[in-house]
Each structure stands twice: as structure tokens, then as C-alpha cells.
Amino acid sequence: MAFFSLYKKELRESGFAALILTLLTLAFHFFLYTRITAHNYQFIIGSVLAPFFIFPIYFLAIGYRTFSQEWNDRTIYLLKSLPRRGYTIILAKFLAAATYLLLLIILAGTTTWQIVMRTLVDFGPVMPVDLTGTSIINIVFLTLAGYLWFNLFLYFMAQIACLVSRVYDRFRWLITIIVFYLSAYISLRIAGVLAELFNWMPGLTFQISGIGGAEEFTTLITIGSNSFLSLTLVILGFIIGAGLLLEKVLEV
């Protein structure tokens, strides 16, 4: 029950920022939708992706803010007094942020799709590459998977940097930046070593084929499933590490 209460509280707290981001995204895409002409549609197709570059910044800020706010509002006493393990608190906060991220991706994805489809209908093919349907699904899947992993890493690195900085009374910004850098470097190195241990696992193959320029091409992208497993283990490490830090090290 405490888990869901915490989840709902986090949704409420970061709801306003998410709402602002949603409205800005909608307004920006509506603006683009009403401005498509024959002279600028290529620029519009490029600009339509801009919100997807803003969302990671939001996720990074949420990752940092989620605990610093607890200290600022002096609610960390309540949080630490909850009869829950540290990792469940981390998970509840993470799930709230992930909920907003998914909603933003779905919303921005839908409006992007509308703009691209309108451009296609009005001005014909806009891509220099003619891809097969399966290839488009594969590209969208790979891009989305990479995008989600990227955001997850940003969130947890910002969160752990914030928690470590709370151990100190001074130079918190410096500590935050150093720990953020260290966690990025070390987590990717550890994931690399773990990937080596699991390289007996099968590869996932994605085929992308079509016609581009004067070429008929097929590209096979094989990604070892060990990469996904090692990244998952590193993220689990983040959750457990942050949980232990919250539970055992940090004082109110």
C-alpha cells in the first residue's frame, strides 16, 4: 500500500512539469502542423523530432529532483520512516517518472505521425530511401529501445549522483557532477565486462532493406542479447545501490 501511495505522490509532484511539457509539445507540433508548405516541409519533418531531445533533459531533471525535493520539503523524515526497503522507494519513484516518459513518447509519437502522414499525403514521398514495411517497424523498434535505455540511464545516474551528494554538507554540486560522470563511465565499463561473460547468448537480428539512391540494399543488424542482459543487470545495480544508500548511509 505504501508503494502505491508513494507512486501516486510522485505522480502528483512531477505532474505539473509533465503537463507543461505535454502542452509545449502539443503547441509546438500544432504550430508545425499548420505551417507545412511546399517550401518548408523538409524543415518541418526535421523539426518535428525536437521534443524527443527535450524529454531526456526532463528525465535527467526528474532523476535529480526526486530526492533533492524530499530534503528541501523536509519530507525525507516521512520517507525514511516508511516500513519499506530502500529499493521499493527507488522503484516507486522510478515507475512514476517512467509513466510520464511513456505518455510523453506516445503523445509526441502520435502527433509526429500525424505531421509526417500529412506531409506524405500533400507532397508525396519525402524520404530519399524507400524502405519495406518490416524495415520501418524494425527501425522504430530499435530507435525506441535505444531511446528508452538512454533515458533510464540518465535517470538513475542523476538519482545516484543526487543521493551521494546528500552525504556531504558542502560542495554538493561538484560531488553531483563527479558522481554523475563516474557512474556513467563505470556502469558502461561494468556492462561491457558483463557482456563478455554472457556472449554465448544468441544475437537478435533485425533486417532493414529497401532502395536508396541508386542502390537496392539489405542491412542486417545483429545485436547480442548479452548487451541487453548486462545493461539490465547494471540498472538493477543502480536500483539496489541507490536503495542501500538511502536505507543505510543517508541520515535525515
Add this chain to the structure above:
Amino acid sequence: MLSRKRVITIIIILLLVFVYIDARLITDDQGMAGLFNVDVSYSGNVDWSSGEDYQYRSEVSGEETYDRDDLTSLRVANSFGEVDIIGESRDDIRIDYRIEIKAATEEILERTIDQVALELNHSNQELGVLTAKPDNRDRMNIATYLTIRAPEELAVELNSRFDDIRIENIASQVVIDSSYGDVELLNITGPLEIESSFSNYEINGIQEMITGRFSYTDIVIDQLSSDLELDLQFSDLDLYLANGPDAWSYDLSTNFGAINSRYDFQLTEDGTRIDYYYSREGQPLIRIDGRFTDITIH
């Protein structure tokens, strides 16, 4: 006993030292490359002319002669490699072919040489010409160069991708589906149907109706003397009339484009659309519908 703060400080300092040393020692095959373990393989007839990737090369060439018998049409399908079809006064079909193979390894080359061949299919009074190729064309390029001399009364259907085409002296229907190549059509006295993209067309001396759908293609039609019906997208047209401008009916329209002419055409504009319509009883009709297309009538 060290305080927790001191322990964490020591850990951070040790990690910074580790990162400094590790970053200096790390090699290319460690780190991110090792983590993501991504293998990307690419196949396709890429940059045939440079040929730097595939150094093992060979070719299969020959000549086939086929009796005309009951044949009424010729169908050619080819990807990569030039196609010349020449109509002549003759009773047989002569095909000169050269199949070029490039492969990444000697083994692939040798295996491929045994699997490529010119394939002729005779059915329903039609002769089909195509190249038999292996199903798996990974790490190789195959191009077929064809010169076909055929009776001029044979109808021609050509499906071609990624190279140049030349068809001349055909006295029957010609149907072309092509993309990515330069196309030259000369002295065709039968009707002409074209569907094409990403190409350049030069059409000269056509005596019957020309019907075409073009995208991303530049077209020059010289000595037009018949009906013309074109659907154009991102394609520019230069049209040279065999007779003066008064020998034609016109139904021209382009959206996001221009209609240029040295003649006194009274164009109408509606937003981004420019139209010109003029009907003359019994005269051949030039009907063009374009998007992002400039039409120039000389």
C-alpha cells in the same frame, strides 16, 4: 573507525583514479564496442563503378539466337546493367549478353559463376529475357549488359532498375517500367507507356500516343507529333513540338511549379496551381498533370 562520509570520499577518489588509468589503457575493442556487440552487414549493388569492396571479378558472356516463330512480344527484366534493344528487319532475335560478377571472396565468386546464366522463357507468344541469379546475393554484385536485336514489329516490355536503357526503331507497343538510369527512346512508331522514377528520359521521334507516370525524373521529348498524357511529380519536362503551337489541344496543370513557353499561352493561376487549357477540334491533345513540376514548351 572511519565515518561513512570518509569511506564514500575514499571510494570516489579511488574510482576517479581508476577511471583516469582505465581511460588511458582502454583499447578500441573494449568499452562501448564490446558492450553493444553490434554486427552490421550490408549487401546490395553499392557503388558498382568503384568496385573497391569486391575485388574478385569475373564475367560470363555469350550470344543467343532465337527463332521468331509465333512470337509477338519481347519481355526483358534486368537490374543493374545496360540494356539496348534495337529493332531491325530480321526474323530472329539475337541477344548479346555479358554478366559481370564481383565478389568479396574467391569462393563466393566461383560459386556464383556456376549459378548465373541468361534465362530465356517462351510462353504465350512472348519471349522473356532475364538473368538467373543465386537467391543469396550477400557480398556480391551481379550486373547484366544486354544488346538485343529483334524484329521491329515485336512489342517490347522492359522492366529495368539501376542502369541505362536505349530502345530504338520499334514499330509496335513499348511498355517501360524503369528507375535509376538514363533512358533514350528513338523512333518508336507504336504507342509508348512509361512508369519511371529517379531517371532521365530523352524521347525522340515517337509517332503514337505517349502515356507516362514519372517521379523525380527529368524528361526531354523532342519532335512530339502525337497525343501526350503525363502524370509528373518532382519531374521537369522539356517539350519540343514538331509542329507549331496551334496544331495542338492543351490541358496543362501544375501545382507548385511553372509553365514556361515562348508562345502566347494565357495561363490561369489558382493559389499554387497554374493551368492552361485550350481545345482544338480534331487536334492531338497534350495533357499534363504535375506536382512540383516545371513544364517548358519550346
